[in-house]
Amino acid sequence: MIEKEDPVISEEEAAQYDRQIRLWGLDAQKRLRGSRVLLAGLGGLGAELAKNLILAGVKGLTLLDHEQVSEESCRAQFLVPVSAQGQNRAQASLERAQNLNPMVEVHADPDRAEDKPDDFFLQFDAVCLTGCSRDLMVRVDQLCSQHSIKVFCGDVYGYYGYMFCNLGREHHYVEEKLKVVKPSSDSSDGPEPKKAKVDPNETTMVKKTSSFCNLKEALEVDWTSEKAKASLKRTPVDYFLLHVLLKFRTDKGRDPDPKSYADDSQLLKQIRDDVLEAMGLSRDLLNDDFISYCFSEMSPVCAVVGGVLGQEVVKALSQRDAPHRNFFFFDGRKGNGMVDYFGPN
Known part of the structure; x- marks a missing residue:
């Protein structure tokens, strides 16, 4: 287990x-x-995550966001008042966030995440990035990996x-298992020894x-290799959709906007074609239907x-129960919501 100063839980806590x-x-x-x-990132998803971490009882939570x-x-963001x-x-999210649990130290930082020096990220036990560029996520992930800091990334695009x-490389945790009782060696109940119960x-x-x-490794899979080709059928299409949406964010500096639906739809198609071609894959892998469902943050999807x-953040920090490796995908179009898991390693 990670050696840390043993915090004291008061009677009130x-x-x-x-x-x-x-x-x-x-x-x-x-x-x-x-x-x-x-x-980092106080959109709809960031607000949900902030609520869950504050209620779980972390020591401190820093909210980092330069957006207005x-x-x-x-x-989609319930921590900010309409006014x-x-x-x-x-x-604007600080007051309501702090009121959720006065025992947690909540701080607000209005700076851009991209402008923060490396040392800033190293003062935390876990870093959660939402609404960030691919370059920033890769940079912070590589930095934190070198210093045993846990990294989480996430986003919501419409129904996705x-x-x-x-x-x-080595995350230690414990799982609670039912105890197996072995039979006594001197059992005389028949010729066969009793089975463990x-x-x-x-x-x-x-x-x-x-x-x-x-x-970086998870996003830069060589899909022309035999090993990757063999795993293509069990790889959720959402993985490739993520590449398209991250490329859109890189190119435009924003996510698809309903106010420019027609233009953004055409750009999404072009990016889809370019991304899949660069991977050596057919564009038929991701049909045009995805375009109608990836605009704006939807509150129910943010909640899920x-x-x-x-x-996952709570499990990782408490070192209790098995974590997911490495991706979780949600598609709100599939009935009650379909969950897919994909781990490139």
């Missing part, structure tokens, strides 16, 4: 986090209580959402380790993806 302590134990809550998290509150952002339009989005996590009333904690690739993302 024990009462506040009673349900969580019963769920995952006091040691896990202590590790969570001693963790500082950076959250707009009419559109108010629709805050034109104000900085991180600062994704999450990526990199917990390092599972005791439903007793559990044991099992230590495990997982390995993660970094974001934010819930999964928040849960």
